[in-house]
Amino acid sequence: MTKTDKRFTGYHRPVCVACEREMRPERNGVGVLDISKSVGSYVVYDADLWKCPTRGIEVVGGFGCSAIALRHDDNFQKHIDWYKANSRLINNNQ
Numbered sequence: 227m228t229k230t231d232k233r234f235t236g237y238h239r240p241v242c243v244a245c246e247r248e249m250r251p252e253r254n255g256v257g258v259l260d261i262s263k264s265v266g267s268y269v270v271y272d273a274d275l276w277k278c279p280t281r282g283i284e285v286v287g288g289f290g291c292s293a294i295a296l297r298h299d300d301n302f303q304k305h306i307d308w309y310k311a312n313s314r315l316i317n318n319n320q
Contacts, residue, residue, distance in 0.1 A: 240285050242278035249285065252277035257294070257309030258286055262320045268297035270305045275314065286316060 240249040253275040260269045274288035295305040309315040 237287070240276045240287055242281060242283055244283065245278060245280040247278065247280055249276040249278050249283075251275070252284065253314065254288075256286065256313050257305065257315040258289070258318055259306065259315060260318045260320060266297075268302070269293045270295045270302065270309075275316075 241247070242249055251274055256273055256275045258271045258273050260267070260271065262268075270293060272290045272294050273286050275284055275286055276288075277284050295302045306315060
């Protein structure tokens with residue numbers, strides 16, 4: 227596997243603190259549902275899932291510049307369903 231540049235799209239590859247190794251992209255295009263119950267906000271973002279090659283710890287990074295869908299959008303549930311069926315949906319309970 228060829229290593230990519232350390233910098234890409236504006237930031238450094240994530241590093242695992244436990245084993246001091248760079249994480250690797252596990253999956254591009256995962257959905258992140260930001261849930262802020264205190265203000266009733268639900269927002270879907272497209273992001274990348276990274277994984278530590280040694281310990282298997284996963285983190286999400288590489289978020290898109292803007293949200294894919296907001297709670298009041300007509301297509302909000304369509305996006306949620308797509309990520310659940312075709313990729314992965316990660317809840318971010320703020």
